[in-house]
Amino acid sequence: MQALMMDRALTLPSILDYAARYHPDRQVVDRTVEGPIHRYGYADALLRTKRMANALVAMGVKPGDRVATLAWSTHRHFELYFAVTGIGAILHTINPRLSSEQIVWVANHAEDAFLFFDITFAGQVAALQAQMPRVGRFVAMTDAAHLPSEAPADALIYEDLIAANSEDFSWPELDERQASGLCYTSGTTGNPKGVLYSHRSTVLHAMALGLPDAFNFSARDVVMPCAQMYHANAWCTPYAAPLVGASLVLPGRALDGASIAELIEAEGVTFLLGVPTIWLGVADHLDQTGQRLTSVKTIAVGGSAPTAALISRIEDRLGGQVRQIWGMTETSPLGVINTPLPRHAGEDSAATLTRKVKQGRGLWGVDLRIMGEDGGELPRDGHSAGALQVRGPWVASAYFKHEGAEVFTDDGWFDTGDIATLDAEGYLRLTDRAKDVIKSGGEWISTLDLEDAVCSHPAVAMAAAVGVPHPKWDERPLLLVVLRPGQTADPEDLKAHVAARVARWWTPDEVRIVEALPIGPTGKVLKRELRDQLATPGRVPTP
């Protein structure tokens, strides 16, 4: 029997409508690409968004069209988050850190019909224009005074569109399952793959993010995502913040420690999120200047797993508590989060750190399981490592155009490509990426554990463990280490440091100090590149 409740679709424009009505003066603040800080309330943000919605319709954007952005975290990008999705089109946030070749590839694969770009990319876009023949309109996200001369000759100007269009616009009726966003994973193998979010998945994820044991968002918060808006929608915060009337601070292009610290303190930011290296940069800046931050309550850290030492350093220098998360573009991204349980009240600081280096526990909506090599589910015992698979209303069911279908199981789960354990308390602990795992004598060695072990040495800035061929054990670990500026260390000392912290047979045969490691567009070490370099006789790892 069908219920008799209103069949109201869960749609993204309803979020901005709500914020404009009930939190008109709560702010969206950004560091513009042109330089100055821009700020307005949600009421004014809605009016400009409606102008842009009229502009999109006038320039021929149809429901289902892909509208691409090549843009930093700014108020104009925020407006497009709602204007594009609100008219039923699909916002394709391209990662500008991709190579030009990859940018062209994803734009063509997505069949983008419109491309909005920040002035940073004006020359690059002009150079690539001929290779993206489907893109019928380019729009420079600036005003006429700041349009670079190298931009495509026929590019429209965002502020001209805003000025020329009315703020009177009614959102069309939308199906909550229609696509709202497209974000490609920068996979390290094969071509990038597109995740096609729905209004429904995004709204449910935004609601779940706001709950107290997740991001705990209220109208008293000031949320600053330091994951760019092309990284899984800045972890969905541009939707989750207005849903509760939290202010939003968008850092623009500059994610260096000084720029971020300045915005945090000036805007009274309470909630930060981003990859660990961002917070290391902020901590270094604070060390150098002696500046103190006074407003931060929570720092959500994800993208790569921070060490205990790094967690301590972030908390000491930034104030606030670190909540690690694990997630992926395919999971919107929140999969698990590390929030203290009631039983953790009163634990000592060592126990707290041991807990905090785990990725976290499931929240309602996301089911997790660990699968063994034989395809059976492994016990949640904290040491049985296997393939992490997830399922839930904000998890992808397929990639755009059904590429890479092998990671979606027949029984409806997404295979993350991560190797992990789940413990009896429900904590997820990543041990490896499936493709990076070292298999030695038939057993797995966790590269993340080796890296964590060596990174706990004060001289070490970062590290990467890779498997190298071995005649007897198939593979043995090699640990490549980058030292902190001005530090020195003896490789044998580092090896001893690791040996004291991991299983005896995990100890790498060699620790090698290198100048740098190759880093990909999402800030992670490119281990495939590293293995290729190591396999080439006479080459040494280079960034």
Next chain:
Amino acid sequence: MQALMMDRALTLPSILDYAARYHPDRQVVDRTVEGPIHRYGYADALLRTKRMANALVAMGVKPGDRVATLAWSTHRHFELYFAVTGIGAILHTINPRLSSEQIVWVANHAEDAFLFFDITFAGQVAALQAQMPRVGRFVAMTDAAHLPSEAPADALIYEDLIAANSEDFSWPELDERQASGLCYTSGTTGNPKGVLYSHRSTVLHAMALGLPDAFNFSARDVVMPCAQMYHANAWCTPYAAPLVGASLVLPGRALDGASIAELIEAEGVTFLLGVPTIWLGVADHLDQTGQRLTSVKTIAVGGSAPTAALISRIEDRLGGQVRQIWGMTETSPLGVINTPLPRHAGEDSAATLTRKVKQGRGLWGVDLRIMGEDGGELPRDGHSAGALQVRGPWVASAYFKHEGAEVFTDDGWFDTGDIATLDAEGYLRLTDRAKDVIKSGGEWISTLDLEDAVCSHPAVAMAAAVGVPHPKWDERPLLLVVLRPGQTADPEDLKAHVAARVARWWTPDEVRIVEALPIGPTGKVLKRELRDQLATPGRVPTP
């Protein structure tokens, strides 16, 4: 274009599955109808719920069947919340405060096929059995030792069913729009009308309830609903608490001050909800015993509007902050909630109280509008009073069997029957029930404002304003007042007290002190009954 996200239905059993896995030891505590306190963790609650699911299937409950309860707030009722809905049947929570005639009427109207009853009602159920011919099975919610002799002869025993059935049960696939619950409003005009909740509406409402600016539920909370589980699902807390792993304390039958105060302190309750009179009872008990409560953080108050004096008294005696809500059975029930905004930080205590007597502000998901007598929308100016209409994914679209269709507008809104204003800050302020409004000289007089005004007098316990016919002004207000025990007051003094607080022409022509007022099954004054009594020459109001 359809998105490519997993099409996972939002269903109620997923909530208990989650709590059992991630919060196995968080407690469901209740005062049983038999007397003792019962407690178990969510893991054990799930196992018993699955036994009951097997029992329901074995006794022939089919998807869509209505399974009625006549029961207090206990762990067995909690199990039925998930077992009945989890197998795809519909839980019909009958209000035992209804008259026997009304109970029979709603059971037959709902076409209940099964009826679970607490032993309190064993004799009543037996007496009514013949009048409910569709009910094929009666189940006494107790064990064999406590089965009253007067229960229906063929009644099954709940604990026997638990013992006889396996805890091995897999929830069937459910459509999120299928009906999960049925709750009749105890309307004061006409027959009761059934609200037919869906899994989807209930899950979305439970998620929204948990957000920090609503009920702010985390795994560190201990939630005690003092609205019975037949009152709009105890405001949905039996679903919202396990969704985040909060413990749940169910007070059973006893809602007197002593019983509630004892549970609050013994269980460390952090969150309370219920109608104002409950808290008055607790405050009186605390006054008498000198007992102090140490754990309460929030007291959500709804069902009727508390005065400023009552809010102060509740906060002073119980500890914690009052958050007023407005809602109805038809709104699941959360419609608006009064949570401080950032700009309220630092306001003085008088301003805080002025704010707290308003019903609250909208949250994402619930749209509100105020309609004038001409059918046009009124401005949100804080003084234009009109018909309050609401819309949202957890608002009813119709009543069961499409009774009372006139309150659902052609453009998709529910007309609440409340008269209210909305102000520029988004605050809703009820001024009346549409059917209770006093129209004098063509203008409305707010009965709630008159009652609030007189209740701020220290001698007054409760009050009811009603319109009485007047040859010139059509109606004029009469204010009936019940004094607090041991207090005396002069009616003319009370009139002067009111006159100082309301518009001059609102001042009642008469204030009359009475022994008591007629109270309905949800604890509200029955104004229709009152008007009928007043219209009968020679009668005086009696309870």
